Amino acid sequence: MTKGIDNLLVKKYNLPIPRYTSYPTVPVWKEGIDKEQWKQVFNNQFSLKNQQQGISLYLHLPFCESLCTYCGCNKKITTNHSVEEEYIAVILREWKMYRELMSEKPIIREIHLGGGTPTFFSPKNLAYLLNTIYADSIIHAEHEFSIEGHPNNTTVEHLQTLYDLGFRRISYGVQDNDPEVQRIINRIQPVENVQRATDNARKIGFRSVNFDLIYGLPLQNMERMKKTIEQCIAMRPDRIAFYSYAHVPWTSRGQRLFDENDLPTTQQKMELYQLGKQLFSENGYHDIGMDHFALASDDLYKAWQEGWLHRNFMGYTTQRTAMLLGLGVSSISDAGVAFAQNEKTIHDYYAAVNNNEPAVFRGYFLNKEDIAFRKYILDISCQNKTVFQEENLATLKECSFPVLEKLAADGLIEWDETCLQVTPLGRNFIRNICSAFDLYLIRDQSNSNKPTFSKAI
Structure with missing residues (x-):
């Protein structure tokens, strides 16, 4: 038995299955999407939905200074920060293109900055990007703005700048605090850095701090996992996303850099999850959905309890907007009746936007x-x-x-x-x-x- 769950059941259901941030799922989508049809659908749905609920924006900021070998995200590794200005110029050009398709000023209800490492960008450049978008938009009174931050490089200046721009939620990629696990996944991040970044966010006024943790990483075991979770619980994040490590070396080449024999077995992985779930529950965290836990004081728990929790490409959210516009390389847009994904390489993304056409390369009309x-x-x-x-x-x-x-x-x-x-x-x-x-x-x-x-x- 695995923490009360029959191991035969674990083996039976350990199948390759989507995470269902969309349906139909991405492999069903068609490449060579009709860009004119997408523009028309976007225009129609915007006119229907903007006044009712407002819209959500996802901005993909892909740069990282080093490669975390477990990561399956779309990223570009560089230490050259001069790339920031060009990328922001192109993403704002893309925003202007969509802005011209909108029949009125957009009412922005939700923004999420994801990556990559959004805090790779300087506070000054982030402020320029956001203020340019704000200048021709209406910010909804009940907006929720969030960012993914790296504990090693999220500065007080980053946090204060974002707070002044209306951000109140930050998610730190912790993954695991054990030095050996950090070494093998190439993410050296002392627990003191996590504590400092968390304390700084709270001092400035962020009302919700999330930690991303991963179970199933190479070299993880029950003792190491328990210590990591106890250290994180001691910092009292408002939310914890406890993700299953997605081993997809056929698409994420960095995952080929460690020995698969170092990965926990299926049974061990379920034991790690059950351990985390037990520790979270014992310390006041509620299981609100797929791999997510929240304190009773957090809006995510309240949304789950009251039946208005929503899920989109950004994960679980309290905002039920029917239109999500993705800007930046590889970003995905959801118009309610259609999905569209941007080009996955910076070269192709730049080429499309600079040619004054949507950067979408695949999508699906429902x-x-x-x-x-x-x-x-x-x-x-x-x-x-x-x-x-x-x-x-x-x-x-x-x-x-x-x-x-x-x-x-x-x-x-x-x-x-x-x-x-x-x-x-x-x-x-x-x-x-x-x-x-x-x-x-x-x-x-x-x-x-x-x-x-x-x-x-």
Whole structure:
């Protein structure tokens, strides 16, 4: 047994499955997206949604000074900070392009700066980027602005500048505090730096500090994981994202730099997760969804408790905007009825924007069935339950219900033909439960042996 979970169950459900930050998932999307069609959809959806809810912005800032070998993000490694000005100029050119498609001033409700390492950029350059966007926008009274910070290079000046620009939430990439684990993943980050960065954010007035931790990294074991978690809990972050390490060496070449024999086994990885979940629970953190924990005082917990938690490409959020505009290399936009992803290399991204055309290279336009099943997946990942719509019953009976029968037999869900409820055991297998509504995964098993997704555990 693995902390109360049958190891046979762990092995059974340790399958390559999406994390469902979108549906349909990225591998289903089409390359060579019709850019004119995307512009028209964006324009139409903006006109419908802006006044109702406002929009969300995701700005991808890809530069890092060194390579963390575990990382699967789109990044560019350089110590040359002169790249900042050119990148900001292009991302603002892209913003201007979208601004011309908008029928009115955008009401910005949410901004997230991700990377890469956003705090690679100087406070001055971040301020210029954001102030230029603000100058022709309306900032919603209930906005939520957040940034991903590196504990080693997030300065007091960064924090004060961002606070003055309306940011109140910061997420620090901690991953693991053990020196041996840090050495093998090439992320040397003394715990004192994490403490200092956290203290500085709180002194300046940030109301929500998140720590990203990863379980399943090479050389991790129960003793090391326990120490890392206890050190982090002592700093009392408001939120903790406890991510499963996604081993995808076929797309992230840096992951080939360490020996796979140093990775925990599937059983060991589940034990690490259960250890973390137990320690978080004992110290006042609530399990609010897929790998995320929050204190009762945090807005994320309140949103989960009150049933209005939302999930998008930025992860879990309290803002339920129907339009997310992604700016920068590899960024993804979600217009509610369509997805579009930007070019994945800086060279191609610059070339498209400088040619005054959207930098999107692939995407997907959703049909009615996609939209309905997307809602089922969002409901399960955000609320641990969903209600079935009668117009989808034929497809549900054909594709989803046979899978639900198996999940119920293993005690992961309770369901009938009207609704579904995730059980406490099932909350350890949310990705698997969501996959019961992934029609593309169910209908197309021909590429099941082709590596696409990381494993669920």
